[in-house]
Amino acid sequence: MLTIGQITYANCTPIFHELMKDFPADRYRMVRGVPAVLNGMLRQGEIDLCPSSSIEYGRRSDRYYLLPDLSISAIGPVKSVFLFSRVPIEELAGQTIGLTSESETSVVLLRILLQKYHGVTARFEPTNGLDLDRFAACLLIGDTALKTALAKPDGFCFDLGELWHAATGFPFVFALWIVRREVAERQYGELKLLLADLLAAKQRAEGAYGEIAESSQESTWMDRKELVDYWQTISYDLTPAHQQGVCRFFRDAHDLGILPVAPELRFVT
Numbered sequence: 001m002l003t004i005g006q007i008t009y010a011n012c013t014p015i016f017h018e019l020m021k022d023f024p025a026d027r028y029r030m031v032r033g034v035p036a037v038l039n040g041m042l043r044q045g046e047i048d049l050c051p052s053s054s055i056e057y058g059r060r061s062d063r064y065y066l067l068p069d070l071s072i073s074a075i076g077p078v079k080s081v082f083l084f085s086r087v088p089i090e091e092l093a094g095q096t097i098g099l100t101s102e103s104e105t106s107v108v109l110l111r112i113l114l115q116k117y118h119g120v121t122a123r124f125e126p127t128n129g130l131d132l133d134r135f136a137a138c139l140l141i142g143d144t145a146l147k148t149a150l151a152k153p154d155g156f157c158f159d160l161g162e163l164w165h166a167a168t169g170f171p172f173v174f175a176l177w178i179v180r181r182e183v184a185e186r187q188y189g190e191l192k193l194l195l196a197d198l199l200a201a202k203q204r205a206e207g208a209y210g211e212i213a214e215s216s217q218e219s220t221w222m223d224r225k226e227l228v229d230y231w232q233t234i235s236y237d238l239t240p241a242h243q244q245g246v247c248r249f250f251r252d253a254h255d256l257g258i259l260p261v262a263p264e265l266r267f268v269t
């Protein structure tokens, strides 16, 4: 049985909701966690695959393959990855920025945006949530970012998907579906079945966001219409344009010395 990491954010709800509707517990084993924790479990071999931070693939591409046609991306604003700031971006030079410990991709994206596209060098420290008394700005992702944005905090709220799109013209791929190579070799048949199930789940989910919102746990803290709007904002595809976006992200990370090489994307075929 394949063990799949499930990110505990609203952005993963539609596809997992549809997947589990058809195959309750007995076909796939799900392990829930935030991206940084699931990335670690993938590295350790504690899960077989998961929608995981794209930078995790960038760092260790020799250990992984990717599932085609699937991602968690944005073509412009993403609505759940924000730099909440007391000051405009250019004034963050030399200041300390708090970083969520849940993310691995967005922290690299922030460094690239600041350094390469805005000419800003800042310092970084971990933070648990929004703390603009201690930090000039804080990077938050996922449900914490959605909830914080809904509370409309004072100051600036920079959407990292939007900044990336403005700077490069490409989609930004926050998560890729990453599979450990041993699993792709050992359980190829099971993986191909899962891929077909996931692609069907993605397609069904797209037409059923309203219905999914009604029964979703997120509707306890987010208006259903906003939730549907959020899911329509996220792009779950991995088109050639998305792939160009990932490759550009890896090249930028390489230019800044964050990645030793900018790897190619290799898929389960």
Ligand SMILES: C=C(O[C@@H]1C=C(C(=O)O)C=C[C@H]1O)C(=O)O
Binding pocket: 007, 009, 011, 035, 036, 051, 052, 053, 054, 072, 078, 080, 081, 102, 103, 104, 105, 106, 107, 141, 142, 143, 174, 175
């Ligand atoms: C779009 C988002 O992307 C997430 C951001 C990730 C990261 O920064 O490592 C990883 C997985 C994605 O679910 C989000 O946080 O809402």
